Amino acid sequence: MKVLFRILRRPTASFALAFIVLIVALAIFAPWIAPFDPMQQMADGLTLEGAPLPPDHTYWLGTDLLGRDLLSRLVYGARTSLFIGVVANGIAVVIGTLVGLSAGFLRGWTGVVLMRFADLMMAFPALLLAITLAAVFRPGVWIVAMVIAMVNWVQIARVIYTETVALSAREFIVVERALGASPARILFSHLLPHLMPTILVWSTLGISTTVLLEATLSYLGVGVQPPMPSWGNIIFESQTYFSSAPWLVLFPGVVIVLLSLSFNLLGDALRDELDPTLKEAH
Secondary structure (H helix, E strand, O other), X not given: OHHHHHHHOOHHHHHHHHHHHHHHHHHHOHHHHOOOOOOOOOOOOEOOXXXXXXXXXXOOOOEOOOOOEHHHHHHHHHHHHHXXXXXXXXXXXXXXXXXXHHXXXXXXXXXXXHHHHHHHHHHOOHXXXXXXXXXXXXXXXXXXXXXXXXXXXXXXXXXXXXXXXXXXXXXXXXXXXXXXXXXXXXXXXXXXXXXXHXXXXXXXXXXXXXXXXXXHHHHOOOOOOOOOOOHHHHHHHHHHHOOOOOHHXXXXXXXXXXXXXXXXXXXXXXXXXXXXXXXHHO
């Protein structure tokens, strides 16, 4: 709670947290907040020429190329984007923590093999690898989440590995080994608690990356497939109307940028509060 109060004293972090809470609330209460069914093609949702309607008193953010309410699709799209962001990042954090912790603690050939595999994964551009994996499997919410997780675990694995190696050389770990403590006790009772601040920070920062990557994959047509709304495929569906109906691209683009920025700001604030080296520097 003390960390939360200190974060709330920061204007940028307070804004970030408020925006994240707002988006989460929209996602949870979407059926009660969205003014229309996001799949419903409105009879009056297009002009006489068949073009999308601009924002007005009925459709606050306008309609899309099929006459569907854009606000409703954005609200429901928050569910998809947040679900993928949280699930994909959670899986990536678990994999990265296990790999980094195992490699840093066991060392030897086990550590070498694990970290060389991580280096091999880092050698491939993340977006290109994600597109390849998404193209191999049938795109869907869970498949997209797994694909993103498979390309995002490497960074946290290297961070956890470096910190585990440093912690393993500390005196309290050496004493535990001398007293005959089991590897499981050292890992879960001593190393993991010291790594939790780092894991928490990377968990927050990673959601920003996964939200952006999901939007990119959906925009490229290999992510969440229409008609299920996601912020990325809303832009993908509407890109041909960029000049005549810019609100179709502007509104989802702004939401994606603001949410990613909010998670980055919150992650930076958590890092400043939880990282003891930064506190000593101040």
